[in-house]
Amino acid sequence: MARPGTLLVTRPEQRLRLLPTNWYKAFVILLAVVWLTVPINLSDAWLDVLARCGVAAIGAIGLNLLTGYTGQISLAHAFFIAIGAYTAAWLGVRSDLPFLLWLPATFVVGALVGALFGPFALRVRGDYLAILSIGLLYIGQHIFVNWTSFTGGRPGTSTGAPAAIGPLDFADLNLFDQAYSRRQGLFWLVWLVVAIVALLARNIVRTRPGRAMQAVRDRDVAAEVVGVSNARYTISAFALSSGLAAVAGGLYGVVALTVSPADFGGAPGLLLSVQYVAMIIIGGIGTIGGAVAGAVVVVAIPRVIEQISNSVAIPFVGPGEPISLFAFNNMIYGALVIVTLVFEPRGMVAGWERVKAYWRTWPLAD
Amino acid sequence: MTDFLNLLVSGVALGAQYSLVALGFVVIYRATGVINFAQGGFCVLGAYLAYNFHNTWGVPFYLALVLTALAGAGVGALVDVTVLRRFVGQPPFVVIMLTIGLLILIEQIVPSVWGADPLPLGDPWGLRTVSPGGVDIKVSDLWTVGIVAVVLAGFFAFFRFSRMGVAMRATAVDLEAAMAQGIPAHRVYRVSWSIAGLVAALAGLTLAAGGGGVRLDIELVALTAFPVIILGGLDSPGGAVAGGLLIGVAQVMSGKYQPEHATWLGQGFPIVMPYVVMIIVLLVRPYGLFGQRKVRRI
Numbered sequence: 001m002a003r004p005g006t007l008l009v010t011r012p013e014q015r016l017r018l019l020p021t022n023w024y025k026a027f028v029i030l031l032a033v034v035w036l037t038v039p040i041n042l043s044d045a046w047l048d049v050l051a052r053c054g055v056a057a058i059g060a061i062g063l064n065l066l067t068g069y070t071g072q073i074s075l076a077h078a079f080f081i082a083i084g085a086y087t088a089a090w091l092g093v094r095s096d097l098p099f100l101l102w103l104p105a106t107f108v109v110g111a112l113v114g115a116l117f118g119p120f121a122l123r124v125r126g127d128y129l130a131i132l133s134i135g136l137l138y139i140g141q142h143i144f145v146n147w148t149s150f151t152g153g154r155p156g157t158s159t160g161a162p163a164a165i166g167p168l169d170f171a172d173l174n175l176f177d178q179a180y181s182r183r184q185g186l187f188w189l190v191w192l193v194v195a196i197v198a199l200l201a202r203n204i205v206r207t208r209p210g211r212a213m214q215a216v217r218d219r220d221v222a223a224e225v226v227g228v229s230n231a232r233y234t235i236s237a238f239a240l241s242s243g244l245a246a247v248a249g250g251l252y253g254v255v256a257l258t259v260s261p262a263d264f265g266g267a268p269g270l271l272l273s274v275q276y277v278a279m280i281i282i283g284g285i286g287t288i289g290g291a292v293a294g295a296v297v298v299v300a301i302p303r304v305i306e307q308i309s310n311s312v313a314i315p316f317v318g319p320g321e322p323i324s325l326f327a328f329n330n331m332i333y334g335a336l337v338i339v340t341l342v343f344e345p346r347g348m349v350a351g352w353e354r355v356k357a358y359w360r361t362w363p364l365a366d
Numbered sequence: 367m368t369d370f371l372n373l374l375v376s377g378v379a380l381g382a383q384y385s386l387v388a389l390g391f392v393v394i395y396r397a398t399g400v401i402n403f404a405q406g407g408f409c410v411l412g413a414y415l416a417y418n419f420h421n422t423w424g425v426p427f428y429l430a431l432v433l434t435a436l437a438g439a440g441v442g443a444l445v446d447v448t449v450l451r452r453f454v455g456q457p458p459f460v461v462i463m464l465t466i467g468l469l470i471l472i473e474q475i476v477p478s479v480w481g482a483d484p485l486p487l488g489d490p491w492g493l494r495t496v497s498p499g500g501v502d503i504k505v506s507d508l509w510t511v512g513i514v515a516v517v518l519a520g521f522f523a524f525f526r527f528s529r530m531g532v533a534m535r536a537t538a539v540d541l542e543a544a545m546a547q548g549i550p551a552h553r554v555y556r557v558s559w560s561i562a563g564l565v566a567a568l569a570g571l572t573l574a575a576g577g578g579g580v581r582l583d584i585e586l587v588a589l590t591a592f593p594v595i596i597l598g599g600l601d602s603p604g605g606a607v608a609g610g611l612l613i614g615v616a617q618v619m620s621g622k623y624q625p626e627h628a629t630w631l632g633q634g635f636p637i638v639m640p641y642v643v644m645i646i647v648l649l650v651r652p653y654g655l656f657g658q659r660k661v662r663r664i
Contacts, residue, residue, distance in 0.1 A: 125652070128654075135644050142638040145633070281463055330473075330474045338471075345456070
């Protein structure tokens with residue numbers, strides 16, 4: 001007799017497995033192979049883009065835990081990213097702590113600040129919370145500009161914190177008599193952290209805390225009635241999400257080498273936060289894989305368009321034409337958000353699930 | 367004392383501009399439960415449309431003012447019919463992101479059409495001032511306050527006496543009950559977006575007038591209007607005006623007195639002051655000063 005297919009779920013544990021089918025295991029192995037080989041085959045410029053994608057993926061996973069799983073709208077993500085970048089500069093550059101110390105410390109600082117903001121979300125909800133978090137961006141901008149001893153003020157600060165794990169210095173990698181460039185090393189490092197963060201997040205959402213978070217999202221009062229503490233899980237979600245944002249900020253500093261308030265504060269900060277929300281919407285709200293996919297799409301698209309416009313002339317776009325390349329990129333990105341929301345509100349992951357379900361039940365499904 | 371009065375007057379004028387922007391937010395929020403982040407984009411469009419009417423096509427200024435308002439209403443209605451209508455009843459962040467997507471589109475389309483450099487509006491008010499009793503008042507400020515007063519009176523009359531206004535109030539209270547009474551919800555939404563577009567276009571025009579110039583960063587005023595609507599309560603038109611005046615006056619005053627008396631707050635504090643006020647108010651009253659508390663059901 002044939003084994004029942006994976007379509008048939010008979011026990012709840014089946015849904016909770018980390019890798020439910022052999023296809024998933026094969027996919028993870030494939031990802032690992034891609035991770036190992038990509039830096040050897042791609043140019044440094046593209047590796048830089050991909051490293052930035054990875055940084056964004058970490059932040060997007062954090063935001064998805066907060067918005068996708070716990071249902072709290074926050075546009076203050078850029079503020080926590082900034083905190084991470086400045087903390088990394090403080091601990092990694094000026095205090096010269098090693099990577100394995102400054103990165104966790106950055107997470108802790110981000111989580112503490114996030115936990116301080118969490119209680120606001122218990123008092124203020126929905127739209128009001130979104131606007132409240134915009135306020136945090138502006139106050140953050142003010143602090144970053146004025147607290148010069150910590151942030152370097154308007155000109156910013158250098159953030160090339162050490163990136164060595166034990167004997168492996170990812171910023172200057174030398175393996176088996178083969179020297180690798182800084183970009184290659186940082187790609188490996190950043191995506192290694194992405195993998196760890198994704199595993200962590202996946203484990204959180206498939207166990208009790210994750211279910212509690214989703215209960216708070218779906219009906220907070222009902223969750224409270226069945227014994228899920230709103231306060232505890234909302235504040236934890238804020239702490240976790242801000243901590244991950246701070247990690248993303250710290251790694252962003254390592255990739256970008258300098259940061260300034262113009263990257264994170266006020267209106268640019270709002271744009272950055274919006275980009276993170278766009279990532280989880282385009283990728284798929286409430287999924288870990290969706291956050292990563294959305295981050296790659298949102299960060300990489302401007303560069304891909306830039307490359308295309310170098311070889312193919314897009315009508316009306318380019319230097320001397322009415323639409324600048326920058327404007328065109330932003331139009332594409334704004335349109336992408338709108339099109340996703342109109343046609344596939346649950347993002348790329350939902351689209352993929354649909355394709356998968358179609359083929360799995362083929363030819364029975366229409 | 368004259369100093370203080372001068373500050374008060376310019377604070378009131380700034381507040382009047384905030385109020386106009388905030389009123390647009392409130393109208394849409396009351397009718398559809400959506401915070402329209404593209405409101406700043408509507409303001410910019412309004413300013414540039416006014417420039418086109420007055421400078422490019424040579425329409426007399428006051429007629430251009432009326433045409434701008436009507437064109438703004440058209441833009442609002444267009445946005446509702448083409449995009450927003452599909453999203454009635456979606457979770458808030460979906461609609462928030464949608465309007466942010468719109469904002470991003472508008473803020474790229476505008477420089478593509480009109481260029482990125484500031485343009486002179488060529489309004490008859492310019493930098494002229496009048497000085498009753500030694501207090502200098504910019505003519506454009508007087509007009510701004512006047513426009514706000516007219517719009518407010520119009521609001522009151524519309525919501526109190528017109529059939530559509532009453533229908534909009536009913537829809538705001540309970541959509542299903544209103545529809546059961548035969549109120550066309552779609553038309554209510556379209557009218558709300560038109561009104562929001564109209565006040566936004568007027569706000570954009572007043573911001574560009576008085577020597578400000580038609581420029582892209584007019585849309586930033588919408589960001590400062592957020593604390594205003596939160597302060598007043600998202601669903602209260604009166605609150606929008608009260609909040610606008612309060613924030614406007616407080617911002618101008620703190621711009622003058624904070625550098626002298628409270629330097630420890632750092633440079634540029636007046637810019638963040640509205641947000642600080644907003645956070646404090648929200649902690650004490652989570653639905654703003656005049657906002658309606660939502661009943662939450664299990």
